[in-house]
Amino acid sequence: MAHYFEEQPQAASRPSSVDLVLPDLHLRLETDRGVFSPERIDLGTRVLLESVPAPPQEGHLLDLGCGYGPIALTMASRAPSATVWAVDVNRRSLELTERNAKAAALGRVRPAHVDEVPEDVRFAAIWSNPAIRIGKQAMHEMLTRWLTRLTPDGVAYLVVQKHLGSDSLQRWLSDQGWQATREASRAAYRILKVTR
Template sequence: MGHYFSERPDAGHRPGSVTLVLPDLHLRLETDSGVFSPERVDLGTRVLLETVPPPPARGDLLDLGCGYGPIALTMASRAPEARVWAVDVNRRSVELTGRNAQTAGLPGVRAVHVDEVPDEVRFAAIWSNPAIRIGKPALHAMLTRWLSRLTSDGAAHLVVQRHLGSDSLQRWLGEQGWQATRVASRAAYRILKVTR
């Protein structure tokens, strides 16, 4: 299958680039087919990056489902002393994020496959535009796996489209014992803050 959430997408390479412009940041990012939103920075990602509070200045931070890296590179730009883990199941995405971080001069980004993060690493912050389209069972398993690695005072910020189940996801998180609060809502997207 050629989904962006395949480990090795079978889509032929179609290199391109997109520009991410935020009030504090201007990045040109290399993209390719077979990754999430290769034509433009996804609106949900943009809403997340424009509304989320600054990341912790130090420690380990996580971009869960990094695509070609707009979230990871923004985290690293805003917290240059932190170590930002950019993880994805899609190896093409991981390679692109690594190259984009290098081009942007952001040595704090560690772009790796989801199974290559050492087990002992705990995250002071998680930012994610999670792959809702993988289906609820896989989404729930992914969030359980990574949210359990938040530090005791850490917080995750997730962006989810309202019509793709943001409210039911917020309810499910609460049922799992997480504090899940909607902290922003814009253009049919919800930003959920998740803490212990």
């Protein structure tokens, strides 16, 4: 079975598009098979984008697991002076994000494979609809890797479905020494706010 978290998706390409409609933003985004939620903006992503405060207006921001870019492009639209890193393992996702950012004239979006972000970059904010389905251990390793790159006053917002372990993830984050609080809850999704 093919997964959206593979580097080279096995699913044959079938380009499509979706509309991202938010109170402050309307974008048409290219999508394709083999990426996360290609038929529609994922409900968790929508809950995140409608619930979190505006990102910091400067510095480096991170969309962890960018898919075709709805979170990264929203961050870039809301913080036009910041540099937004759109990070994924899926090469097709990164290509789509790059095309979508160009189409939206959002030139400060930097699509990058997880291993291509310079080690010295620190993030003022991380927004993520994390790939829960990669498994608990892999997700814990991924979150540890990127959360440790928050600036001292940086903040991460993670959206996780209640039925897919949002409460246990919150406990795990707290056990690792992070301040993890529930920022919002809607439609069976939790928004976790994570700080040092």
